[in-house]
Amino acid sequence: MTLLDRLRDAVGDTQVLVGDLVTGYDRDWTGRLHGHPLAVVRPGSTAEVVAILRACADAGVPIVPQGGNTGLVGAASPSDGEVVLATGRLAEVGAPDPVGGTIVAGAGATLETVRLAAAAAGLEVGIDLASRGTATIGGVVATNAGGARVLRHGTTRAQVLGLEAVLADGSVVSRLAGLPKDNTGYDLAQLLVGSEGTLGVITKVVLRVTPAPPARAAALVALDGTDAAVRLLVALRSGVDGLDAVEFVTAEGVDLVVARGLARLQFAGVAPVYVLAEAVGSSAASIADALATAVEPVEGVLDAAVATTGRERAGLWALREGHTEALAALTPVKLDVAVPVPALPAFVAALPSAVTAAAPGSRPISFGHLAEGNVHVNVVGVPPGREERVTDAVLELVAARGGSISAEHGVGRAKRAWLHLGRSAADISAMRAVKKALDPGGMLSPGRVLPEE
Ligand code: 2HG
Ligand code: ZN
Numbered sequence: 299m300t301l302l303d304r305l306r307d308a309v310g311d312t313q314v315l316v317g318d319l320v321t322g323y324d325r326d327w328t329g330r331l332h333g334h335p336l337a338v339v340r341p342g343s344t345a346e347v348v349a350i351l352r353a354c355a356d357a358g359v360p361i362v363p364q365g366g367n368t369g370l371v372g373a374a375s376p377s378d379g380e381v382v383l384a385t386g387r388l389a390e391v392g393a394p395d396p397v398g399g400t401i402v403a404g405a406g407a408t409l410e411t412v413r414l415a416a417a418a419a420g421l422e423v424g425i426d427l428a429s430r431g432t433a434t435i436g437g438v439v440a441t442n443a444g445g446a447r448v449l450r451h452g453t454t455r456a457q458v459l460g461l462e463a464v465l466a467d468g469s470v471v472s473r474l475a476g477l478p479k480d481n482t483g484y485d486l487a488q489l490l491v492g493s494e495g496t497l498g499v500i501t502k503v504v505l506r507v508t509p510a511p512p513a514r515a516a517a518l519v520a521l522d523g524t525d526a527a528v529r530l531l532v533a534l535r536s537g538v539d540g541l542d543a544v545e546f547v548t549a550e551g552v553d554l555v556v557a558r559g560l561a562r563l564q565f566a567g568v569a570p571v572y573v574l575a576e577a578v579g580s581s582a583a584s585i586a587d588a589l590a591t592a593v594e595p596v597e598g599v600l601d602a603a604v605a606t607t608g609r610e611r612a613g614l615w616a617l618r619e620g621h622t623e624a625l626a627a628l629t630p631v632k633l634d635v636a637v638p639v640p641a642l643p644a645f646v647a648a649l650p651s652a653v654t655a656a657a658p659g660s661r662p663i664s665f666g667h668l669a670e671g672n673v674h675v676n677v678v679g680v681p682p683g684r685e686e687r688v689t690d691a692v693l694e695l696v697a698a699r700g701g702s703i704s705a706e707h708g709v710g711r712a713k714r715a716w717l718h719l720g721r722s723a724a725d726i727s728a729m730r731a732v733k734k735a736l737d738p739g740g741m742l743s744p745g746r747v748l749p750e751e
Contacts, residue, residue: 301357305339305381308349313340313387323364323382324375327432328632331372331711335362338382344462344470344501347383351499352468354381355741362743363495365406365437368429370632371710373494373746374437383499385436394419394507400459400476401507405436405500412505421507424451428619436500442492444706446543446618449669450578453706454491457506461487463498466737476504489732494708495743497736511540511578515585516611519593519602520569524643526598527571531639531668537592540578540585544669547572548646551621551665551676554628560620561613564603573668574618582606621665621674630663630676631688632712635696636705639671645699646673649692653677656691657684672705693719709747717749 299307305314315323315338325332336359341347354361363383364374376382385406392402394416401423403412409423410430416423427433427445437443439461443454451457460473460480473480473487490498521527527546534541547555549568555561579585586604593602605611637645649662660679666672677688693703697719704713704720717726730748 304353309341309346326372326375327368331375333377335376335382340384340387342387347464348468360741360744363499365434366432368432370707371712373710391415394421400504402504403435407435409433416507422510424457425454435503439503441708450542460504462502463490463500465498466741494747496747513582514578515582516576516605516614517589518614519573520565520600521571522598524646527573530596533592533596534575538577538588542578543576545574545618546668547665550663554624555620558624561616565601569600625676628678630678631680631685633675633692634705634707636672637699637701641699642671652691656687714749
């Protein structure tokens, strides 16, 4: 029996895609990372995932699990000859449990679906990302995604109370009780969080849910530079209870978003930097007051607009969340990095000359999650063949400032060659030992995360 026959037996003929039908599954959202998969297989249950892994192990064909495929570092897009295990049909979402504070979701459910299911019960999931409509829970957990709400909730890791996953040999590990206290041995669920498909295929997740706050308000603040943005962050942290997000964008990115009609800017002039801050509390009016009071004395503030209704807040968030889409047409080199917040202004200031030296004619457009020092450096105008030099230049700057070469998107295929800038030789060899113990045949997402030996 051929591998394709075994896969068809496992999931049904219509759920094994070959030829032209693999289009879309064969490349990541940016189009930069792609390959020719042997097939795309769409399991509908954990048992089917087990059958797929066993069939591929017997045939010696590697597998790459794929959720929404919007992860941006190519962890989920196939290399030539791999089988894509697309999780979209594992999309069941259970009823939220307000007593235990949990919700169980299939790996293929989108983050938006899970957020809406929680919201319908007056609860909230502490993860939110611009790609919520495509990002799946399996992908969000496999990459330990960050997003815009890390300030109040922590990263995805802190929201995961348990999961179910299929390991390379087809065995199923499962912690689905959702217990807040459970110290029975190694935490396999947390080992899988952030493993980017290299240690197992996540099939189900138990997420923490908390009561939805009664009200929200946001402010968009125009500033004369990134130093002022950091001063504002300090003022917001000390003056505003329930601070939920502090994001930043710059004039270059805002221009693109506005030009593409993805959002409007409320201010007359154009400022170099804008901060979007949101907080939760008992009433929108009192949150808006607290935001305005914190913003007012900060040196370098040029203007501010406060949003108290859902519609107004959505308008402000569109300006921030429209960046990825607005930039896509320029096919930027995308570098998701973090630096300590005090070092952020100098880091952002050093970027233009560093990228121009590496790739003449290129320029960085920076935006991101100010509260975590997480800068999305999108370098546009990079001539073909210069991508690695630009990556080198930016990631060296990050490493020199004690930052992280991957803040929230992961390492995937795009950054594995630079892992040494963020992890010691001892770290990398411990990571290799874990990988070899759980996947001795190198069947799961080879060529991701760990550098070539
Ligand atoms: C965001 O914060 C995402 O919007 C994407 O992490 C960042 O497109 C990017 O570089
Ligand atoms: Zn981000």
